[in-house]
Amino acid sequence: MAFAALAALSKGGSLEPFSYEPAPLGPDDVEIDVTHCGLCHSDIHLIDDAWNRAKFPQVPGHEIVGKVAAVGSAITELAIGQRVGVGWQRSACLSCDLCVGGEENLCRKQQATCMGHHGGLADKIRIDGRFTFAIPDEMESAVAAPLLCGGATVYAPLRRFGVTAATSVAVIGIGGLGHMALMMLRAFGCEATAFSTSPNKREEALAMGATDFAASTDPKEIRKHFGRFDLILSTVHAKLDWTTYLQTLRPNGTLCLLGMPPGVIQVPPALLVTGHRSLTGSDIGSRRTIREMLRFAVRHRIAPLLERMPMSEANAALTRLRENQVRYRVVLER
Amino acid sequence: MAFAALAALSKGGSLEPFSYEPAPLGPDDVEIDVTHCGLCHSDIHLIDDAWNRAKFPQVPGHEIVGKVAAVGSAITELAIGQRVGVGWQRSACLSCDLCVGGEENLCRKQQATCMGHHGGLADKIRIDGRFTFAIPDEMESAVAAPLLCGGATVYAPLRRFGVTAATSVAVIGIGGLGHMALMMLRAFGCEATAFSTSPNKREEALAMGATDFAASTDPKEIRKHFGRFDLILSTVHAKLDWTTYLQTLRPNGTLCLLGMPPGVIQVPPALLVTGHRSLTGSDIGSRRTIREMLRFAVRHRIAPLLERMPMSEANAALTRLRENQVRYRVVLER
Numbered sequence: 001m002a003f004a005a006l007a008a009l010s011k012g013g014s015l016e017p018f019s020y021e022p023a024p025l026g027p028d029d030v031e032i033d034v035t036h037c038g039l040c041h042s043d044i045h046l047i048d049d050a051w052n053r054a055k056f057p058q059v060p061g062h063e064i065v066g067k068v069a070a071v072g073s074a075i076t077e078l079a080i081g082q083r084v085g086v087g088w089q090r091s092a093c094l095s096c097d098l099c100v101g102g103e104e105n106l107c108r109k110q111q112a113t114c115m116g117h118h119g120g121l122a123d124k125i126r127i128d129g130r131f132t133f134a135i136p137d138e139m140e141s142a143v144a145a146p147l148l149c150g151g152a153t154v155y156a157p158l159r160r161f162g163v164t165a166a167t168s169v170a171v172i173g174i175g176g177l178g179h180m181a182l183m184m185l186r187a188f189g190c191e192a193t194a195f196s197t198s199p200n201k202r203e204e205a206l207a208m209g210a211t212d213f214a215a216s217t218d219p220k221e222i223r224k225h226f227g228r229f230d231l232i233l234s235t236v237h238a239k240l241d242w243t244t245y246l247q248t249l250r251p252n253g254t255l256c257l258l259g260m261p262p263g264v265i266q267v268p269p270a271l272l273v274t275g276h277r278s279l280t281g282s283d284i285g286s287r288r289t290i291r292e293m294l295r296f297a298v299r300h301r302i303a304p305l306l307e308r309m310p311m312s313e314a315n316a317a318l319t320r321l322r323e324n325q326v327r328y329r330v331v332l333e334r
Numbered sequence: 335m336a337f338a339a340l341a342a343l344s345k346g347g348s349l350e351p352f353s354y355e356p357a358p359l360g361p362d363d364v365e366i367d368v369t370h371c372g373l374c375h376s377d378i379h380l381i382d383d384a385w386n387r388a389k390f391p392q393v394p395g396h397e398i399v400g401k402v403a404a405v406g407s408a409i410t411e412l413a414i415g416q417r418v419g420v421g422w423q424r425s426a427c428l429s430c431d432l433c434v435g436g437e438e439n440l441c442r443k444q445q446a447t448c449m450g451h452h453g454g455l456a457d458k459i460r461i462d463g464r465f466t467f468a469i470p471d472e473m474e475s476a477v478a479a480p481l482l483c484g485g486a487t488v489y490a491p492l493r494r495f496g497v498t499a500a501t502s503v504a505v506i507g508i509g510g511l512g513h514m515a516l517m518m519l520r521a522f523g524c525e526a527t528a529f530s531t532s533p534n535k536r537e538e539a540l541a542m543g544a545t546d547f548a549a550s551t552d553p554k555e556i557r558k559h560f561g562r563f564d565l566i567l568s569t570v571h572a573k574l575d576w577t578t579y580l581q582t583l584r585p586n587g588t589l590c591l592l593g594m595p596p597g598v599i600q601v602p603p604a605l606l607v608t609g610h611r612s613l614t615g616s617d618i619g620s621r622r623t624i625r626e627m628l629r630f631a632v633r634h635r636i637a638p639l640l641e642r643m644p645m646s647e648a649n650a651a652l653t654r655l656r657e658n659q660v661r662y663r664v665v666l667e668r
Contacts, residue, residue: 252437254612257603264602265603266598267598267601269598272613273591274617275617277615279606280606280611283608
């Protein structure tokens, strides 16, 4: 029986009804009746083929929550009707050193939920059940959806870099990812500085958990924070003044890219050598990290700020996302 | 009584006899009768004013070993006649967070032994006794000299990044620093790959401790090592193909700059994000690290390969250093 999806039929196209025959349900697979799907800038990148890797028709959507409708013969931990979620990653080899070490998000053979496969803007999806996540009973499905990708992406580096209540962290970009970062940093008890190009986000950022706000349109405002941060999370896909931001790090501090800026990053080596500053990046989260993050979000009542729209209005939602109007994450509901 | 030194009187000049009146011996100072002084590429940078920070006359030399000739009133741990050494750093504030935390090598007020002060190419030097190091009895003075700066510089990141016998490390540049790195990596039991532009260094590099050697003049030779290293130490001051070297890192690996390449470093962000690779730098070593390194060198019989020349032939030694002829470190003796 065909699945009813929404797809971009060609590069940059709007979403159109599209039906496809799913692959047979393998022993490790589950079929999910999709109830919620978040939208993320990566979906726009896929639709626009910004990474030159999209295949059309392209069904986007990789922040999926729904109910288990069918399970493969090897699946023992999931029950029909159970609420589960799916994030960016749909599978990995599960046999390389990284996979067996619990870093399957770095596996060379990893596959993305909606790259080369059809994603979550559909009535159903079939996917490797080992890459689904039980949604805690206390968590609403719409809240879970953006946590599964965006939430995992900001949570993983907080754990990797040992963030605690003694850490001073900056978040560049207060959008879908950044606003969840602020909420998590508040839960960790951090000093959290929000850098945003939208000065009108100040009050909201402070309400989310920022202890300080800086308008990043003005280099002078950035310079006021020289030597302050142990960790900077850059959540934006834009070219920034890396030299200035690196100087806002304390000695031994780290600037971690979550967003992928275009082109190359230029770094003066003296800023790395003299203060032992580091530049690195982080890519989604491992399954273990995502499970932990979901429990963390329940315990600390972290709920992304959402715009809820019916899946039938997916094109309108994409337009709001493209025009940077979403506050702060949009979730489509069926 | 004036000190008899060798100084570059102007930018790029050869070393000429130069005498100067030392500052009064402060309570924390010691006066050292210099017996040995290593030469390092940083001395050439100072003479050539490559960093636009030199003051002429410039007495270079910051790998100093000698005997304590006089001590200030507050010095209790050093005795007249004792063998001591001095490295790159001559002082720090000793009161900032970094200093009280044992990272005085990152102190903003740190002063270098021979920048704005007269260095070790002299019969005597006066310096903060708290930045001198007792030379272990088992260690020859000529051996100690290059360890105090170059040795500390390569040892510090091995400790910072937790190098053990399970670690795969690459060293770019098999010169003064790089050859000491290989010896230390052998002591740690590492897999150690030497990258050198001089294919004729292969046999020596393998004898020093390299487990593998690659001619870095050929990008193909570098590419053979894709995905291999946990840590890369770049000891050279040259512009390298950072994109290719970053790809020789394993996921979670770190490229650490010890040398300062000219201009800016260009990094494709995807290499940082997708494999959690890091780019950072390291600057000399803390006093605690240097003390540990001296004990480590004794215990593991690490002795840099030296050319010994009389201090009166300092200009000839500098010429050999400039022409990349030194194998692998030159020490001037009085």
